[in-house]
Amino acid sequence: MSRAGAKCPTGDTLSAFVDGEVRAPWDQAIARHVEACPGCREAVACLGRLRERLARDPAPEPRLPPLPPHSGRVRPVPVWRRRIALPLPAAAAAALAILGLGVALAAVAGRPKLPWMSIRHGPAGTTEVIVAAPVEDLEQLLRTLDQPSRASQLVIHLPADSQLIMVGEPQLVREADYSRGRRW
Amino acid sequence: MVKPRLPLVFLILAFAGLQARAQDSELDRIFQDQDLQSLIDRALQLNITAKVLPPGEAPAWNSASSQVTLPGRSVAVRLVGDNLHIDVVFTPYQGEGGDLVLVAQGQVWMAGAQETRYFTTFKSVPVDAGEKVLFFPLGLSPNVGRGDTFTLQIEVEIFPYRELLEKQKASAGE
Numbered sequence: 371m372s373r374a375g376a377k378c379p380t381g382d383t384l385s386a387f388v389d390g391e392v393r394a395p396w397d398q399a400i401a402r403h404v405e406a407c408p409g410c411r412e413a414v415a416c417l418g419r420l421r422e423r424l425a426r427d428p429a430p431e432p433r434l435p436p437l438p439p440h441s442g443r444v445r446p447v448p449v450w451r452r453r454i455a456l457p458l459p460a461a462a463a464a465a466l467a468i469l470g471l472g473v474a475l476a477a478v479a480g481r482p483k484l485p486w487m488s489i490r491h492g493p494a495g496t497t498e499v500i501v502a503a504p505v506e507d508l509e510q511l512l513r514t515l516d517q518p519s520r521a522s523q524l525v526i527h528l529p530a531d532s533q534l535i536m537v538g539e540p541q542l543v544r545e546a547d548y549s550r551g552r553r554w
Numbered sequence: 555m556v557k558p559r560l561p562l563v564f565l566i567l568a569f570a571g572l573q574a575r576a577q578d579s580e581l582d583r584i585f586q587d588q589d590l591q592s593l594i595d596r597a598l599q600l601n602i603t604a605k606v607l608p609p610g611e612a613p614a615w616n617s618a619s620s621q622v623t624l625p626g627r628s629v630a631v632r633l634v635g636d637n638l639h640i641d642v643v644f645t646p647y648q649g650e651g652g653d654l655v656l657v658a659q660g661q662v663w664m665a666g667a668q669e670t671r672y673f674t675t676f677k678s679v680p681v682d683a684g685e686k687v688l689f690f691p692l693g694l695s696p697n698v699g700r701g702d703t704f705t706l707q708i709e710v711e712i713f714p715y716r717e718l719l720e721k722q723k724a725s726a727g728e
Binding site for chain 2: 542543548
């Protein structure tokens with residue numbers, strides 16, 4: 371409460387008054403109060419000095435690190451020439467990993483391509499035998515399946531004077547069904 | 555001057571050689587395994603007889619042979635004639651319950667005066683052990699046994715190999 375007996379305006383109101391943002395007739399009422407109230411007069415004077423100072427000093431520019439001086443075109447450094455700083459244990463681990471990968475690749479490449487066999491014993495006494503030839507693509511798989519040497523082959527020479535012709539669709543029948551059909 | 559990478563190459567080659575040797579010994583161990591006796595239990599013998607049936611009941615010619623195989627492994631039969639070339643691949647398959655299915659894949663090349671004709675077929679039939687299955691790669695004429703039509707017939711019988719072995723042992727012991 372001021373000595374003038376009126377309620378003092380808030381700091382925001384005084385700041386707006388100093389900035390000229392308070393409209394009539396309130397600006398005149400505040401002016402009268404400030405004249406009569408030493409506290410508010412001091413506050414207004416302080417705000418005025420601050421405003422003048424802010425108006426005098428321009429906003430500071432952001433501080434950036436200075437660019438390195440260079441001349442001519444900038445040539446990027448190739449990746450393989452860039453220096454990488456690695457701790458010694460990490461470098462040793464990386465070298466070991468690369469060596470291990472190389473050895474594993476060499477082992478796989480040097481492994482002979484033999485037929486692969488697996489025997490599995492089932493719980494009910496069954497035995498499953500899987501024999502597979504190594505194939506790398508579909509063409510090789512088809513060649514492998516089509517290879518005559520994979521199957522046991524019998525060669526039968528037909529009699530020279532046999533006069534055989536195609537008489538219909540090839541048939542595969544059980545002998546019992548065939549005999550029954552012939553009786554019909 | 556020896557390049558520093560040369561020892562590494564020798565090391566890799568030595569390691570690859572060891573791997574190959576380990577693979578060989580692994581296969582040797584598998585093939586000498588007594589468990590492979592179970593293969594004999596699963597082995598099948600295919601008795602295959604090719605017949606040329608002229609009009610009439612008695613075959614004019616036949617040729618019989620047999621092959622031991624495993625379920626899933628094929629037995630190929632090649633019939634070679636003057637103007638005829640037939641490839642038949644028989645593959646027995648065995649289900650979990652022991653039921654057998656015979657698959658026949660046939661290819662026929664027939665040379666004529668003007669052209670060579672090619673036929674192919676793929677057939678399957680369920681079959682019991684010891685049962686005969688007939689395959690007619692050139693088809694089955696309704697006039698078989700009548701008229702002047704010749705028929706080519708391939709008979710296939712499938713026997714469990716273990717049973718045949720036991721029969722042989724029994725007959726040898728008598």
